[in-house]
Amino acid sequence: MESPKTIVPGTVWYDTDGNPINAHGGGIMYHDGVYYWYGEYKGDSTYYRDDICVGWRAEAGGVSCYSSTDLENWKFEGVVLLSEPDDVHSDLHPSQIIERPKVIYNDKTKKFVMWMHIDDPNYEKAHTGIAVSDSPTGLFTYLGSFKPNGGDSRDQTIFKDDDGRAYHIYSSEWNKTLYIGLLNNDYTQHTGVYTRNFIDQYREAPAVFKHKGKYYIISSGCTGWDSNTAQCAVADSMLGEWKVIGNPCIGEDAEKTYYAQSTYVLPIGGKKGLIIAMFDRWNKTDLDDSRYVWLPLTFRDGKPVIEWKDEWVLAE
Template identity: 25%
Template sequence: MDSDGNQINAHEGWILQIEDTYLWYGTSHKTLTADPATGSSDWLSGSINLFVSRDLASWRRKPAVFSAAGITASTAPAAVAASRRLRAAVKGAGPYRIERPKVLYNSGHRYYVLLFHLDSIDMGLAQLGWAVSPSPYGPFVFQAASQPDGLGSLDLSVAAAGDSADAYLVRSVPGGSLAISKLSPDYLGTQGVCGSLHQHQHQQQPHPAAAAAAAHAAATGMASEDMQGAAAAAGVQGSRVGGTAPSLFAFNGRWYLLVSRGSGWSPGPLQLFVSNGSDPCGASWSPIKHAAAGPGSGSGFDSSPAFALPYRFGGPGRDGAADGCSQSSCLPIYFGDRWNQQGPGSVGNASYVWLPFVPAAGSADPSALQLLNPGGPWKISDYRQPAPSL
């Protein structure tokens, strides 16, 4: 609940720390919405909300920072206008999916950039939306939508690299891989795929990413093999569907990539990968065994990853920074959405789970982390690791 006693709706979100204040961005309450142009329906949010806190416990609601109504005919994605099937939606304000909002500060241009998954209800667009604001409190003004590096963009996350200006985008792409790209200096584009992770689909049912790729191909007239070819040309190989809801974060000089094996609104096991170096571009990724422990670990604690926050014990730092976030100074915290698809109120009554990443039990590898459910209330201070002895 927020400071007024109301339910917090900040789903699939992101926390940005500015000095001693935490800003929690996330999508608003989801309602079952139908698209009259296509007949499709799904759970959609109409805006991106903002809540602020000094302690990660008490949250005060601020005005919404972005509305889907800001995506009008003049700023609608080019792929929409090119699609006869979706042309009716361009004449109005959607309905559009706005999902997985992430916010970064660009010090070179002195503005804040909002990135989010922008799509149609039937997942036929597979694009990334960009909006900017001079203030972290918004409002953010829609700039454009695109398929970064010429690839369909589905679930996404971002991360900043230390005190440099480098920032990265990770997203699921057609063809079944997760692609990593360095953002352009203005954070309003990408500079090509610089890394990827390929996984294998173990489920029998089609994964939502595969359905999205097929829908996009149908909407744009692009054959599925052409979509695969575009992915291969961009440096993303693989033909099997990977995980969903990726979350990229840096800790102790390494990069970590968390994904879910869930499908749609349903939860699934979590998988955690660690890079072989301090740069996600060109890195090799190794899976961490037993990446989750405690009650509910087999189903991802009944949740889907929103993001991971490297919480700093010693004070504020640049969000997602790779530099200075060590085992003794930071605690990575998992933020997940419990979509409640089968529960009362379904997705419209979703909630959250926050859990700590700790050194993996029984592992001699110092880079091995494990997401732990203690089985009850927990305190951040309980998981501060001692500084290594010299």
């Protein structure tokens, strides 16, 4: 009998080759029995620039991919969206920003579609980038970037619903408002149908999931690399009215989200209906050494609850 898989949040996690996993601000796609973890592949040298708003930077190394069948042992599949160091004008040049990549599969086109935040070092470009591939392990072909619905787009995620419709969720209006936009049938553009949510509330790092017919968004405040209080909201539909229901984190350091920031929520299912809340614990002076904090998400009195655990078992 196979032993239960153990998750230890906040420690260095290694891939099957013994190297630290380099997949920050990422998300996980489940396809044909395999989990694929995509994230920011950060350069191993962090530096400070006093001429940009965030200050601490690491070279953008493209988007990495790791695969697993058990969510514990991760094989490095390589950098599946390559940076372009020879083209200083490219969105993918290492001097630029490539953040929060997420991938979904299009059942009609048979394409894997990646959405990401594309920016300049001062976060003034505020574009969304798109890439596609015939395989979950790439290589992905970059299609370019744009401002969705004519406005800026920074922290973002995408969500594919049970009916095959997909949505882009992104911080806009200089992070003051969170937009939710319906994507077209091939998931590579917006349809022009969108809603403005949490107006003037300054929310970023959105993570979206569905549970028993309800839709949930977990997000953070806007404090750069520093931690703050998470917020959860619920709605009856993605384009419907969202109701804020408070901080899902409880216990010690809950007001600091356990010194981490939301990036993705992964419903596993199984007998116990396991849901994993994924966070990044940013290390702003050594961004490559930022750690991963995964915790079980449960429901109490109909609301999502996340509680710190030094270690926990992946029991489906």
